[in-house]
Amino acid sequence: MAPPTLPGPDGIQDDAQWRTAGDRIQTLLDAAASGGAAARERAEQLVREVTDLYGAAFERMMDAVTVASPELADRFAADDLIASLLLVHGLHPHGVEHRVAQALDGVRPYLGSHGGDVALLGIDAGVDGHTVRLQLRGSCKSCPSSAVTLELAIEDAVRAAAPEVCSIEVVAAAGDPDREVIPAEALTSRLRQPTAWQPVPELAELSDGEVGGFLVAGATVLVCRFGANIYAYRDRCPSCTTTLAGARLAGAVLKCPVCGAGFDVVHAGAGVGGDAYLEPVPVLVRDGVLSMAAPQGVA
Structure with a gap:
């Protein structure tokens, strides 16, 4: 896969504007609620009508595109x-x-930069949605921060690419009986509360x-940058619990x-000795821009 092309400042601003459109729509719906239940209901009905209208148009466009130019449908899917x-x-499409599989390919460079990898073992369809079965390999398999890495990088990528996925299971590697399976409940909580990604182009x-x-x-x-890769860690030494400023x-x-x-x-930040x-x-390239998963619970 070719490396992503970084958009110009206008492209970054445009991406940021549409990425937050859902939040703005929800804010407007909440404001409509101040006019009472009837006003909120009318506002929600308006959103549904507009969404259905555009959905019907998209369906006709995709039907025509898939027949006339399948490669164009792939370009749509890549945006x-x-x-x-x-x-x-x-x-x-x-x-x-x-x-x-494409979502996992997108996070492999990040995992590989930490000496790890992830394998897709299978996807099972259920009544409530699909269950994805994964296996962490390399450093990600044994590092105690694997759950954080999975939750903030892999799970977020899978959720964005396939919202019909309702749970993710991490299966222990063969011959690794001491490896605990990370509970799916702990990993799918962000399906209801998506990770906040912050564009940080200055890292480059x-x-x-x-x-x-x-x-x-x-x-x-x-x-820090080591070779071609960029690594990010919370500013806290786990040994003496102080800041790493000046490291x-x-x-x-x-x-x-x-x-x-x-x-x-x-x-994965393993202690030496x-x-x-x-x-x-996690630091990933999202829409051609270096972005960081906003750390939670740290002031």
Whole structure:
């Protein structure tokens, strides 16, 4: 797959505008409720009528496109904004397994930068929706932050690509009896509360070996570049619980400036000679822009 092309400033602003359209519509519906139940009901009916109208038009367009130019349908499916609208109306040209596989391909560079990978074992259809069965491999398999990595990166990508997925199960690797299966309930909570992704294009300006602190959604995140890859972690040393401000890279090892503890940034922030782990913050290219999963619970 070719590397994504970064859009210009106007493209980034346009993407951000439409990405938040759903929030603005909900705000308007909530405001309509101040006029009473009847006013809210009329506003919701208006939204349904408009949605159905556009849905009917999209259906006719997709019928014509699939017959005349199948490759154009693939281009539509590759555009996040168009694909999201097609999903709303049940018109996406690709089945759930194809979309889930593509979503996993999108997060593999992030997992691979931490020495990990994910395998799609299968998708089971149920009454309430589809269940995706995954297996984490490499560093992601044994690292205690695997659940965070899965919840904030893999699960978010799968949810966006296939909203009909109701649960995700992580299956233990063969010959790994001590590996616990992460409860599906813990991983699917974000299906109801999607991850907030923040565009952080300035991360691309980091040079090889450079470490910098970034304020993202009110939280300080430590970001470093090692080779071609960018790694982000919460600004907290797990050994002495202090800030990592002033930390430097020695090869792939990030050294705490206070206690001297070292952490391998390439392998999920694993402690060098210890059991402590840094807490990773996923960084992915979304719509051609470097974006970070907004850290939760850190001020």
